[in-house]
Amino acid sequence: MFQEQKIKEIARQIRRDIVTMIHAAGSGHPGGSLSAADLLATLYFTDQFRCDPSSPNWAERDRFILSKGHTAPVIYSVLARRGFFPPEELLTLRRFGSRLQGHPKKDATPGLDCSSGSLGQGLSIANGIAFALQRRGSDARVYCLMGDGELQEGQVWEAAMFAPQHGLDNICALVDYNNVQLDGRVDEIKEVQPLREKWEAFRWNVIETDGHDVSAIYSAYQAARACKGRPTVILAQCVKGKGVSYMENSAKWHGTAPNDEEYAQAMAELEVEA
Numbered sequence: 001m002f003q004e005q006k007i008k009e010i011a012r013q014i015r016r017d018i019v020t021m022i023h024a025a026g027s028g029h030p031g032g033s034l035s036a037a038d039l040l041a042t043l044y045f046t047d048q049f050r051c052d053p054s055s056p057n058w059a060e061r062d063r064f065i066l067s068k069g070h071t072a073p074v075i076y077s078v079l080a081r082r083g084f085f086p087p088e089e090l091l092t093l094r095r096f097g098s099r100l101q102g103h104p105k106k107d108a109t110p111g112l113d114c115s116s117g118s119l120g121q122g123l124s125i126a127n128g129i130a131f132a133l134q135r136r137g138s139d140a141r142v143y144c145l146m147g148d149g150e151l152q153e154g155q156v157w158e159a160a161m162f163a164p165q166h167g168l169d170n171i172c173a174l175v176d177y178n179n180v181q182l183d184g185r186v187d188e189i190k191e192v193q194p195l196r197e198k199w200e201a202f203r204w205n206v207i208e209t210d211g212h213d214v215s216a217i218y219s220a221y222q223a224a225r226a227c228k229g230r231p232t233v234i235l236a237q238c239v240k241g242k243g244v245s246y247m248e249n250s251a252k253w254h255g256t257a258p259n260d261e262e263y264a265q266a267m268a269e270l271e272v273e274a
Contacts, residue, residue, distance in 0.1 A: 002046050007214045010081065011041035015243045016270045017077035017090055023263040025094040028102070031253040032147055033074040035178045035211070035238040040078045042217040043143060048225070050140065053083035056110045062140050063113040063129050067122020068147040068176070069103040070255070076100050076109070084111035120153025122146060123173060127162050130171040130231075141225070145174045149181030151192045157202070163231040164203035172224045173204075173233040176211065180240040182254050195235055204233045211236030243270055 014037040022028035043049045043064070050062045066075050073093065080087040085099070092098035099108045103117035114125055126144035133140050150156065163171055175195070179186045186192060199206045205227045209220040217236070224232035240254070241247025244266040258266055 002042075002215075002218045004215050007038075007041050007045055007218075010045050011037045011214065012243070012270060013081060014041055014074065014077045016267065017080070017087070018073045019244065019258065019263060019266045019270065021073055021076070021090045021093040021100075022257045023260075024091050026257050027094060027255075028073055028257055029070045029255045030073070030244070030258070031180065031240040031247060031250070031255075032068060032176065032178070033071040034242045034244060034247065035240050036071060036074045036145060036176050037077075037242070038212045038214055039145065039174055039176065039217060039236055039238075040074055042214045043221065044078050044082050046218060046221075048218070048221040049143070051082070051111070053111065056084060060138060060140055063126070063142045065114045065122045065126045065129075065142065065144040066104055066116050067126075067144055068119060068150055069116030069122075071147075072100070072102065072104050075104060075112070079109070079111040082111070085109070119147070119150045120155040123156055123159035124162075126171055126173070127159050127168065130163070130168045131166055134166070134168060134170055140170070142171045143174060144171070145176060147181070148175060148177045148179060148186050148192055148195075149189070151175065151195070152186075152190045160199070160202040160204065167229055168231045169228050171231045172221070173231065175233060175235050176238050177235055178211075178238040178240040178242075178249075180249060180251050180254065182251065184251050199233045199235075204231050206233055206235065208235045209237070211238035212242060245269060 018033045093100045106112045106115045130142040207220045209216045247253040
């Protein structure tokens with residue numbers, strides 16, 4: 001069930017994990033990982049996501065596709081804290097021989113449902129899984145997290161046509177709308193707005209929410225589950241680098257690891273209860 005304070009603390013721990021593992025690795029993508037922490041904490045640590053860490057490939061589990069695969073640290077932290085592997089293993093991120101590669105590799109990491117990295121492909125993969133589950137008569141659900149810059153990819157909109165055509169109400173797309181991508185602001189590089197109107201034109205159920213209000217996020221997941229006959233997309237207004245003041249809303253921290261001084265400041269800020 002939903003316990004707001006518990007989810008907030010889990011999200012804060014996820015952010016500490018993200019900063020710690022990227023600092024230890026000396027490389028990685030903190031900005032978009034930090035912005036998605038509340039979305040994933042609210043999904044994986046409530047009754048909205050069905051999985052069994054003791055049986056990662058359980059046939060009736062819900063599925064999660066991290067389409068923006070460069071933000072692997074956020075899903076690695078979630079899986080570790082959920083019990084799929086020991087949290088101590090997070091410090092092996094990007095090391096030779098580690099199960100935690102720079103982009104998710106399904107066969108390497110327990111709890112992953114898809115390898116990912118090339119942007120724009122995740123929703124197509126999620127569609128295929130959701131369609132198969134539907135045909136099989138399973139009530140399992142599929143969640144797919146995309147970045148807002150990723151919506152500049154044409155394949156996303158091809159996939160967006162498929163899901164309503166087949167009535168895939170077992171799929172929920174999540175858009176981390178933090179308006180910052182690799183080298184600048186999304187609205188300056190290639191504007192993706194108006195997102196609500198675009199998704200509605202493709203016949204999706206559209207829910208807009210504050211991507212850092214865990215209570216609002218939980219309500220959005222409930223509303224998505226209640227929608228029948230068509231897929232749902234949750235447009236989550238987020239802040240790139242959320243939780244670390246000098247990283248927030250900065251393209252610099254899309255793919256830069258903090259040095260020792262920056263790491264210490266980030267961890268001090270993340271020790272303060274929001």
